[in-house]
Amino acid sequence: MIEVDSVTKRFGDKVALQDLTFTVRPGIVTGFLGPNGAGKSTTMRVILGLDRPNEGRATINGRSYRDLPAPLTEVGALLEARAIHTGRSAYNHLLSMAQTHGIGRERVREVIELVGLSEVARKRAGGFSLGMGQRLGVAAALLGDPSTVILDEPANGLDPEGILWIRTMLRGLAAEGRTVFLSSHLMAEMAQTADHLVIIGRGRLIADTTVADLVTQASHDAAVIVRSPQADELRDALAADGVAIASPERGVLEVQGMTSAQVGEAAARHGIVLHELIAGQASLEQAFMRLTGGDVEFHASIFGGPEPGREPAA
Amino acid sequence: MSVTPPTAERAPVSRLRSARVTLPHVVRSEWTKLRTLRSTRWTLLISVIAMAGLGPLVAAVQMSRWNQLRPHERLTYDSVTTAVGGWHLAQLAIGVLGVLVITGEYSTGMIRSSLMAVPRRLPVLWAKLIVFAAVTFALMLASSLIAFFAVQAIVAQHHVQHGLGDPGALRTVVGAALYQTVLGLMCIGLGGILRNTAGGIAAFVALLFVLPGISAILPSSVNDSISPYLPLNAGTTVATHSFGGSNHLATWTGFALFCGYAAVAITLAAVTIMRRDA
Known part of the structure; x- marks a missing residue:
């Protein structure tokens, strides 16, 4: 030990x-x-x-x-x-x-x-x-x-x-x-x-x-991606404590803190049309990067955009 | 009723249960380290050739030109001093090797293996000192004796030979080996303090050979009062048969002072090795 x-x-x-x-x-x-x-x-x-x-x-x-x-x-x-x-x-x-x-x-x-x-x-x-x-x-x-x-x-x-x-x-x-x-x-x-x-x-x-716990936690934290013509209405419908919503492009939302089932049910309750609903998936690699992302000593920012978990090429 | 736990759950215990780190074990390890490096063998060979060969070579040249020497030179010719003169050259190899015994481990990373095996650290230093002292003393004493008898045989043609029993002869022959042994130990100390080959060799050359030069350009009254205490002058009293002047320490006083310098270097090395991260 x-x-x-x-x-x-x-x-x-x-x-x-x-x-x-x-x-x-x-x-x-x-x-x-x-x-x-x-x-x-x-x-x-x-x-x-x-x-x-x-x-x-x-x-x-x-x-x-x-x-x-x-x-x-x-x-x-x-x-x-x-x-x-x-x-x-x-x-x-x-x-x-x-x-x-x-x-x-x-x-x-x-x-x-x-x-x-x-x-x-x-x-x-x-x-x-x-x-x-x-x-x-x-x-x-x-x-x-x-x-x-x-x-x-x-x-x-x-x-x-x-x-x-x-x-x-x-x-x-x-x-x-x-x-x-x-x-x-x-x-x-x-x-x-x-x-x-x-x-x-x-x-x-x-x-x-443990490896198993890390995978569970990572998947739980991963974002649900949802495509809807009523994205703005959906955003209001999903707004709650502990839920983070981002919109990488028009008509698409990335929802963190909810499962895909919860997102789908909320949409149904409000009569919102969904074109796409993708459950969050995270690899161990992503989970690791997300955990350590803020703690990396050197970000690769000089090479255009932060790339967590990596050192710039020497 | 007791149940035997499944054996797979139990962490295994080393089958080498009698293994222990002891000073004799570490000494054996350091002996292996010293003899298994090509550079060490070459450096020691050079020191032996220098110590055993330089005296006879000089003596042979002097004998062939005996008639050209001034009467005063012939009268004061000291075949013992000539015999052990090889230390002037051999000391360089011994000093460099002393530094390398430690700095070679730092430069290659070997020191990490050494300190992981002996985490108390100081036994590594003591073992290096013991092995290096034994090897250097044995080789230099043998070389010094070879040089002595060879030179006496060469100079016998002009009847200026000495016996080992003559006053001071044996002491000088053994002294040449003693001086170089302690010099080597001091250099192990310097290597341990600086942990860098170039730095260690520079320190060794500066202390032994540069200090006397600096002292010589000081006002002569100052030079006269400090010169006998410089490491080289103090240390070589024991390897000198007849002194050129009177401004020197007594034979064993000078050598004791030199041992003191070596002890200071070794103590600082011990403190450094214990304190610093490896």
Whole structure:
């Protein structure tokens, strides 16, 4: 179990994490979502004792990472930033990490086999492709056979084969009953793997929910689109507390806060003709963007119009 | 009546239950890190060649030109000083390697792996110091002894050789290794403070070789009073057999001061490593 308790982290004047609190429960895959720059990596670095929070604390099974007598056997981590000396071979990198815990060469060979790097294990890690680098990172994370695995954007930049490999590996870890804490800025990727979701934006907690609840909520909030020759009358008929109505074009209304059934019944009561009535549907991606839309650090406004949830192209 | 909970619900516990982070374990890890980098092996090889080879080379040249030397030079010729003279060159390789032992981890990101494995952090620094000190001292002592015996064999033709038992000879030979070992440790400290290769090497060169130059352009009374306390001058007292002048600290006093400088650098590095985010 990972507990993040009221963590605030500042880098100079910039607040990276603001009073962040959530729990990663054991034995399930928890997705950690947020747009780029939301503070996902910083949160993971705080959990792993690499960054020191200004306030609050993070614990693993009740203890600070720093106080774990054999951290690699409790938590394995794959960071987004590279964490390997480019001049050392994969085997020697893993061996040097294993030796800090008194873990033997047998286990080093085992994890190399597990991630399929046996053929290149003696080659310098500096020459590895992104996919091979990720495999080496996963091998390092599994070195201590930990009950908890933390992975920061493990699929980022990988080719389809690499992404498939990561997904299969994640499912395998979860099936073994391990706690998996996985970050991503892509909702679609999460929906396939995660049971629980922790969503942050600008260093603040936005949602701590399940995938199913998020879909329900998103669909409920999605707009009903209605086309009518009596749009103005319909607008008056629908006006109520908690209902937002917009008119993107003449004769068309977007109604938020009502179901399509409620809109249809209201129209019938007032004898208003409807030409079209479309029920609200929202994908997870839309739900995520709507949740984080106001919390994105960089809007793509310079490229014409805000595009929530995206960073401008670098 | 108790019911056994289904096993799938239970989070697995690592099968590697005997694993523990201990200082001896971290020392082994640092030894692996040191020996598995090509750059380290090359730098150490260069330092060994410099330390073992420079003295004999200079001695051979001097012996071949023996008759051209002034009588005063022949009379004061010190084959022990010539023998250990390789430190002038070897120290550069040792210092650079000391800096790289730490900054190489920061520049590549390896430090994150190191600190995730050893989150208490300081054992990583202590282990680096222990391994680097052991390797440097062993290699430099061996090289220094090789240089000593080679030079004595070369200079025997003009009967100016010394034995290891002669006053100060053994101390000088061991001292050359001691000086460079502590120099390397100081450079690990500088690397830990600055966490940047270029900065660390610049600091090492500035402290050791630029300070004496600046001191030399100050009024001579000022220079005379501070010069013996500069790191290079204080540290090399232990590797000097016969001094050129009288303005220097006593052999072990100077070396103790140099160790003090190294201790300051290492302490600051320890504080930095503990405080900063990795």
